[in-house]
Amino acid sequence: QLQLQESGPGLVKPSETLSLTCTVSGGSISSSSYYWAWIRQPPGKGLEWIGNFHYSGSTYYNPSLKSRVTISVDTSKNQFSLELSSVTAADTAVYYCARRYGGSGRIDYWGQGTLVTVSS
């Protein structure tokens, strides 16, 4: 059974960089069949797609966040990471990592989510 688990600091100061890691177990992040994504949800609000990557190197970001976002992968640890720079209170959200089938909108596995608060 595939499992995804987000980890990282729960509190980040304004103007600093938010860094999260998603550890994948029960499946390989190097599979050509899947894309791996980050999605967030501000408290009480809707879902926002941040970006996703394929192990081949294809990476796509939400245009509204593109200048501040980097998604990277560590295949040796079966992990992928999110970095969001110059954060403000508007970046406070539950951050989810997820898996999507290539060639489909099927986002079938999600992590439990981790709350990141931006505050001094």
Place this chain on the structure above:
Amino acid sequence: QSALTQPASVSGSPGQSITISCTGTTTDVGGYNYVSWFQQHPGKAPKLIIYDVSDRPSGVSNRFSGSKSGNTASLTISGLQAEDEADYYCNSYTSTYTWVFGGGTKLTVL
């Protein structure tokens, strides 16, 4: 990219059917058959209930169905049950190789 448009709330009585719409443009919903629907209960991660407009993952009740006409996708829940009360989100692929969510719809079972 703009969020897809969903009604903020819908409601129905047990046993009834309800439909939630998701309106986009020709560069997302109307241009691709990659519309998904997610159910989210409070404090939980979203759960996939429909993908690629009308396909249902194994284990999801056949009371959930999806369709699309032009730039609008729809999720229909038949035989409404108390456990269906949740937030529902649509999601679509876009012409810029990105994905966009709808604003979400709160379903209340009366």
